[in-house]
Each structure stands twice: as structure tokens, then as C-alpha cells.
Amino acid sequence: EKWDMPMAYAATNFHSEVGATFASCVTDGTGGELEIVTHPSGSLFGGAEIKRAVMTGQAMIGERLLSAHQNENALYGVDSIPFLVSSFDEHEKLWSIALPYVEKALEEDNLHYVYSVPWPPQGLYMNKELTDIEGMKGVKFRSYSAATAKMAELTGALPVQVEAAELSQALATGVAESFISSGATGYDRKVWEHLSHFYEVDAWLPRNAVFVNLDAWNDLSDEAKTVITDCGATAAAEGLQKSIDYTNFTLDELKKNGMSVERASDHLMGQLQEMGEVMTAEWLETAGDDGKAIVDAYKGE
């Protein structure tokens, strides 16, 4: 049997590389009985369509940025609560607590979870030095999601809505002066041409998850299920390491190109985490009992 695996990001992105390794691991492990063919760059289904395609069996397996679907279920956004975690380690801890709940949510959407890999942590790009949250007041801040719009509101920044495709143009023309994203974005978009500071605030670490159509999963032999699960575990570990390595690489590149790259001061970090608590409370309102159980368990440890 042949499974086509749509993926949203370019073939050279580390998520796609991990996915390709996973695919050949499954193909080899099942002795070609189950062949997985990856389609990177959204060449089969684009990012926004992948979950629907796999849910309904238009593709049997796929990879998607899970938090993009948090409108449908707040639990999908557990990896994107601002300033709840502040490192890869803390993030992994949160994720291990949340995973059973996320798996259950996916199951309700007719999906079986296989593995997931975090993106590099989200930092704060600024056009000036920032020592206190007051400095955000009046700065044109890119808001592209509910969370970033809320951040603008809480900090007094001027929200400007800019789509990812137009980010470079918005920065070049001063339409946006500040935004939150990973170091990788700054490296890809040559943000040093427009902005001067990058603060490692590790606001959140969104994840790309790989999932299989539940019916297709149930039809698999036990051997094939084991192969997929094992290959998934290997891929998750490999992906995490790649994400850490890539974070370091891109931050070095930002520095090399003249940006100031540093961790936010304790004072600023404290203020951001205060803001994070407000936003965590808001997330909890939409995430119900399961959300509360996750956050309680995470904070209790």
C-alpha cells in the first residue's frame, strides 16, 4: 500500500527532512508493504488543508502546525500559551503532560497521533533596545493571531495586521516595527536589514504534528503499527535535536549580521510572565477541565 504524506514546509526545512527520514523508516521497516511518499512545500495539499484531508481520508497521513487549529479545540493550542514555558526542557515537560489529552482530541477528529517536533522558540524582534515593557507602548507590533493581538492590547503596542507573506515588505516600509517569531524567521527573511534587536524570551514553542487517518490506522496490522510508532519515536527525538541545533545556528547568524541577540533581562522577563499569566487564564477559560488539569499538573511539578 502507498500512503501520500502532504507536508506544508519546503523540502529543505528540518521538519520536512525529519518527515522524509520517518517515511523511509516506515517503508523499510514494513519491507515495502506500506510505502510512505512525502510531498513537501504544500505541493499536494497546502498547510491549511492538510488536517481536513487526513481526517476525511483524502490523504492517509500528514503533518500540520497543530496550534493553527486551536479555534476548533483549545487543546491544540496548548503549545502556544504565551510565556508559560521558557525553554526546550520546560516545553517538553508541558508537552508530555498534555499529550494524552491532545491524542484524545485528535482521535475525536478521526486522527491518530504519531509524533511531533517543536519549532525553535519564539523571540521578540524590536527596532530598539527594550528593558521594560513600557518600551512597547506605541510600537507598531505585528498581530497575526488571537494571542499576538492580545499581547498588543496588554502592552499598549499598536497592532498591525501583516500576513506572513508580506512580512518582509511590512518591515522594509516600517509598517511593522516589532514582531514575535523564531530566530529562523529572522534568518530566512534577513530581518537584520530592518530591525536591530532580538530578545530570547522563549514565548512559546509551537509544534508540527504528524497524524494518520484513524480508520486507516485501525486497518493496519499490528506489526505495521509497531513500525510506525517506533519510527515516530525516533523521528521525534531526531527532530527535537535538529530544532535545538537550528535555533543555535540561526541566532548565531542573526548576531553575525549585526543584530543584538540576548536573553531578556530578568525584569522584562518577569513583566512578560505576568502578562503570560493573564493569557494563560484566558486560555484556561476556553480549554475547560482538560486544560486546567494540564496546567495544574505542569505547575505542580
Next chain:
Amino acid sequence: MAAARTLRRILDTFYLIGGILASLFLIAILAIIVLQMLARWTGHVFPGATDYAGYCMAAASFFAFAYALNHGAHIRVSLLLTGLGRHRWWGELWCFGIGTAISTWFAWYAIRGNQISWRFKELSQGLDATPMWIPQLSMSIGTVMLAVAFWDHLVRLIFTGSHGITTDLVDQSQGE
């Protein structure tokens, strides 16, 4: 004969209404883009503006499919048809047969796709968080109108010998 004329008028009005709906959505696109610019210049956010513009884009296209067909605006390669000369009717029958089949199939699955969005409670991934089945109604309705238009022209072709579409050449080529 009178009944046929009435039916004819009803159907043509039906396609025209689709075209008018589409034109209202085109105006809506313009309005949304202007509002979004105004919001940006004044430091406000118009949440989901791009998503709404996208839904209007879809509505402006789907609602006008049948209307455009009725006005001969959809492009096709008519070389062979012209070459058929007095046997052109057979060529047209083939084209309208295929067109009717594909457009009916298209409408069928558009409705099914709309149902899938409804059943899985699919929400927009943008700031608007719209239930996807609502904007997708334009696709279901528009494709059904197109299928109706094809059946209409096919039946006319079979019984009157002419499909009744007049093509405005300039109109047809504005897209280039």
C-alpha cells in the same frame, strides 16, 4: 410555447441574480480592503479581514459561473467546432454533454464537501474563526447554478438545435 418562454425568462433571471450577487461580493472585497487599510493607518485591527476578503472572492466567483456561461464568457477552443461546419451540432452535443456531466459532478461534491465541513465543525484557522460551512455555501449554490445552466443549455441544444449562448469576443478575451 408560452410556458417555455416563461421558463426561459425565469432561468435567465436566475443566472442574472447569481451575477448580481457576485457583483455585490466584488464590491464587498473592495470595501474590506479599504477598511483594512484604514484600520492599519489608524492603529486598529480588523480581525480576520483577509479571511473575509477570501470568502468574498470565492462568492464573487462561484455565484457568477452560470451567469458567465450564459453570456459565453467561459473560454474554450472552438477551432474544431468551427471546422465541423454543418455538423457542428454533434460537436456541441459532445461539449455540452461533457460539460453537463462534469458540472453536475462538481456540484454534487461541492455539497458533500460543504457537509463535511459542517459535520466536522471545521472552523477557519484565522482570527475570524468562522464555521467553514457558512462561506462554503457560496460554492454549493454557485456550482448547482452552473449545473442547472448546463442542463438548461443541453436540453435546449437537443430540442431546438441551438444552445442559445451568444459570445461577445471582447468579453471573452478580457482575461488576457
Next chain:
Amino acid sequence: MEQLIPIGIFLFVLFLLLGSGVWVGLALMGVAYVGMEIFTSRPAGDAMITKIWSSSSSWTLTALPLFIWMGEILYRTRLSEDMFKGLSPWMARLPGGLVHTNIVGCTVFAAVSGSSAATLTTVGKMSIPELRRRHYPETMVIGTLAGAATLGLMIPPSLTLIVYGVTINESVTKLFMAGVLPGLVLALMFMGYVAVMSWTSKDFNPTPEPHMSFVEKLKNSRFLIPVICLIVVVIGSMYMGWATATEAAAFGVIGSLILAAAQGSLSWGTFSESLMGAVRTSAMIALILAGASFLSLSMGFTGIPRGLADLIASWELSKFQLIMALLVFYIILGCFLDGISSVVLTMAVVEPMIRAQGIDLIWFGIFIVVVVEMAQITPPIGFNLFVLQGMTGHEMNFIARAAIPMFLIMVVMVFVLIVFPELATWLPDNIRKGPGG
């Protein structure tokens, strides 16, 4: 080679449906359906709708109906007549005389219209009677008009470039900037050809223009002011970075409505006609795009693009050989297909190939546009030929022959682009670098 049969089936069904006169968008859906049924057990209809909905509700696409609408408004105002009055006094003393108004007029109108046919009809309607009255050679009048009108596709705004940008996920604004210099160079090459012909051809004996003083010429130029304002607003807003391509299109619609109102040619009738015309045209393109998006999904499932790309990669063509192969390929395709279809039909296969060769996708967009421009004037299917046939009443082969020199100039243009790629890439790379850039 195992893919020979599937490719054969695909091509057969494609040529059968397209060639027999089935509407392009539906024909593409039919081909895609056949592909899905043969090559995968996935549900074809459901997958089609997923893909078609997301491509049809794309925000980037909204620039398309707006630019079409703007062109429709202008086409129904007195703007075109004014342009001839303003331009002709300046052209009269050039070698080749008023034939240049065809080219300059098309170039200027191309800057406000995204469509070649709109450019052709608007400029042709005013210039053909004037030029005939002055006994300019008919082949010259028709040929230059057919050729120069294609600039509507290259000089921004451009529908073809929007569709190309949406298909390959590149910035439409960058593509628009890339089109400016090549468009102007191509216009100059057309004008050079006219000058040469006016010296060498013995048929070239037009009635000379009455002398006009510089002041009078300047006075006549006031007719150009509205057009220039509109161009400044539409293009300026994009280049200065105030507006995206979509927003510039919105500026264009509002600007042309204001112009029409100022001229007194905006009535309920012209407004609703322009709106309904725009709706028809954009629905036509939307249906083709819908079919094409399903076809590209189907192609993805079959693995043919990957196989073809592998095959061509195995030939180990150099960059230049690949470009030459694609040039021939697109010229042949252009004989049968309109530009937008041939872009969306082939990009799924061609994009990975050119990416693998490290060819700049912005540059390639301009290359594609030149080739698509040629398709406008090659028989049997060339839109500009059809429109001119309707407008002048000449036989198709007369018009096609008149346009051959323009076709050859465009072939030369491809080589100019290959030798001087900066023509396309310099502007998008160097404008709006911003602070610290």
C-alpha cells in the same frame, strides 16, 4: 519509462477535451478526475473540493477581479480618446510617425490595465481610424497594435503575473516590479523596429502632420494628466510600499471611478456594465484556476511531475539548454492555449525543474510572460488575433502575418533577458531596501 503510458493517457484526455471545445476549466477538471481514478484510491471528488475551496477563497487572488474591474471602468470612459490627443503631437516627428502612438499608447495603458485584450481594444479603437486616415501601411498599424498590446501582460499590473505569483507562492509585488524594465525595453524594441521600417519600406508614405508649436504640444498634453495621475496612484502606492498589490488594485478601482465621475462619464449604466463585465471575466478565470488547482493535486498524486523533473534532470541540461527547451515548449503550447492556462497547467512540472537549476523565480516569471505574450499573437489560438479580427474585419492569416515581426522581436527579447537578467531582477532587489539595508 513506466510513466510513458500515464503521460500518454493524460495528454490524450487533455487534447481530446480541450481540443474538442470543452470549456477550459471543466476540461482540466475532467483530466484531473481521470488521473485520480487511475492512479490513486483516494476519493477524487472530496479531494477536489478541499483543493478548489482553498484555492478559490485565497486572499491573494482578490487583486485579480479588482484590476479587471478597473480596466472595465476605464474602457467605458473618455480616457482613451484623451490619451491619443495628448500623445500624438509628440510622436509626429519621430521616424515612423504616429505608428508610435500605438506602442506608447499601449505601454501607458498597460500600466493601468492588467489585460492585453483591454489594452488592445482601448488603444485600437482610437488609433486605427486616425492612422488609416493618414495612410499608414495597414500591416504596420495592425502588427504593432497586436504586439504592443501584449505589454498589458508584462507592465504591471498584470493578471498573468498575479496568477503566476499565486501559483508558485512568490510575492506579486516583486513580480510587478520585475516587469517594469523588461516591458519598457520591449516597447523600445518595437519602436526601433517601426523606425527602421519607416526608413527602409517604400510603402511607408503617410500624410505628414501639420506643424505644431511646442506650446501647443504642451497644451494638448493636459489630456494626459488624468491617466498619469492614475498611474502614479496605482504604481506609486505599490513601489513606495504603502500598499500591497491587492490594496493598489483597490486604489485603482476607486481612482478610475473618480476619474470617470470627473469626466462626467460615470452613470449608473456605465457603473453596472463595468461591474458585471468584471464579474464575468473573473468568473471565467476563477473556473480555469479551480480546474487547474485540482489538476495539480491530481498530478501530485500520480507522481508525473516528479518523474518528468527527474527525467529532465537526468538529461543534465545546462541552465541555458533548459531555458531553450522551455522556450520551444511554451511556444508550441502557446499556439493552442491562452497564457494563464499554460502557466497554471505547467508550473507544477516546471517549478521544481527551475528551482533545481537555481533559476531565479522572479526572473522566470518575466521569461514566462514574454513567452505568454507571444502566445497572444500566434495562430491558431491567439486572443489578440481574435480581437483584431473582430475590430478590423481582416482575415486571420493577414493579421497573423502582420504580427510575425513582433513575434520575432519577442524571441529576441528572451535572449536579451538571458544575457541581461538584471533587467528583471535589479528593480525588485533594489527598491525598498529600507533602513540599514
